[in-house]
Amino acid sequence: MQSLIGLTQVRESLALDPALLSLMQHWMCIFAAEEKPIRMQVLSRRQLVSVMDSQDEMDPAFEAWPSDVYALLLNYLDQETRQSVCLDTAAGKLHIFPLKQSVAHKNAILLIQHAQLTAEAIALVEHCLQVFNHYAGLIIENERDALTGLLNRKTFDKCVSKILLNDYKPEFRFPLHHYLVIFDIDFFKKINDSYGHLIGDEVLLLLSRLMQETFRDGDLLFRFGGEEFVGVFSCADKDDIVMLLERFQQALAEYRFPQVGRVTISIGYSKMSPHLLPNTVLERADEALYYAKEHGRDQVCCYESLVEQGLLNYSIISGEIELF
Incomplete structure (x- = not known):
């Protein structure tokens, strides 16, 4: 509950993604634990394309995925309708969840690398994302101009x-x-x-x-x-x-x-x-x-x-x- 409280203390959309990752890391360690650390990331289509175009110029703080994963992710993001899926990659099983966006990201996804998430764990992630999307909607609405929908x-x-x-x-x-x-x-x-x-x-x-x-x-x-x-x-x-x-x-x-x-x-x-x-x-x-x-x-x-x-x-x- 403390991680959920931490998310709802956020008052600006630019800080929502880090808060979501903190929440998911905590919940995954409890409900979908595995021996090695669980790797996860929020990745937008724009970031994905930028990384693919400039492999040698990436932010040192950004942990790159194998190159074959990017092609799979781009194909997923190009789909008109998206639902959570699990992909088999060279780095192992990668679970992808569509994510409604904050100010900083559009067409984004939540990635969780895990050997095998149970149906119960996947349901937990999806319910968590529903809470996140509803809360993010309130924050984003407060940051927008009523007429144009642009930031205020x-x-x-x-x-x-x-x-x-x-x-x-x-x-x-x-x-x-x-x-x-x-x-x-x-x-x-x-x-x-x-x-x-x-x-x-x-x-x-x-x-x-x-x-x-x-x-x-x-x-x-x-x-x-x-x-x-x-x-x-x-x-x-x-x-x-x-x-x-x-x-x-x-x-x-x-x-x-x-x-x-x-x-x-x-x-x-x-x-x-x-x-x-x-x-x-x-x-x-x-x-x-x-x-x-x-x-x-x-x-x-x-x-x-x-x-x-x-x-x-x-x-x-x-x-x-x-x-x-």
């Missing part, structure tokens, strides 16, 4: 703090570069004035869906209020952020909103660093966004690039004082 401002502060403390690693390719991006719909007030707030809300909802479809599973997307959105992206290469944002711009350019037609967006972004306060990174991305707005809109501007070109000055925020 309150969750943003927690996520950014974890990234700046190097405590959030959605991929296993290293080193990671983290970027904070601000998206702002161009002339959104004109949309509300011309078509009404219901159509304006529809634009916000459809735009948020397009963002979720275009960006990757592990990318963190927030609605800050009004027509402003924020994204936090982890990239293995500094050029990846440019590719991601250009791909989104292209998708938006081809999309037509009902009644409104084409909608454009201005984007400003800045690189995150452990020695910078969250407010500093946010302010820098906002300065890049403001530059994009003032110089034609419908474009992407990078704060660091603008500084290198002499178009902006470096700013550091300390408390309520901005230093240049």
Whole structure:
């Protein structure tokens, strides 16, 4: 019961997966004990693909599975409907359980390597996961914006703090570069004035869906209020952020909103660093966004690039004082 109490003490979705593993480790040792330690892991499809693509660049803390296991897992994740299964692998019997996701993971599974789980032990795991999924749903709902379903401002502060403390690693390719991006719909007030707030809300909802479809599973997307959105992206290469944002711009350019037609967006972004306060990174991305707005809109501007070109000055925020 203590491990279950520990799970229900979690108040943020990014901490749910470790709490689940702790709970399952405790219960498996009691109800499905075996001589050697039981190996288990939560693994998302995105992490799986990343590991398969970069075997030599994995996080040292990540214990790799045999290569033949990854192909089996990918085939399992590609199925439209998934139920718990047991696979025979070179490393032994591997039990797979589908898992509803937290903020950090989509299309994820719980892996338990065990010589043989009894029907009673499998039922125990599935009941435990039902409890976990119900509780995770409550936590995730509290972290989401009611209209768009994206993460809310309150969750943003927690996520950014974890990234700046190097405590959030959605991929296993290293080193990671983290970027904070601000998206702002161009002339959104004109949309509300011309078509009404219901159509304006529809634009916000459809735009948020397009963002979720275009960006990757592990990318963190927030609605800050009004027509402003924020994204936090982890990239293995500094050029990846440019590719991601250009791909989104292209998708938006081809999309037509009902009644409104084409909608454009201005984007400003800045690189995150452990020695910078969250407010500093946010302010820098906002300065890049403001530059994009003032110089034609419908474009992407990078704060660091603008500084290198002499178009902006470096700013550091300390408390309520901005230093240049």
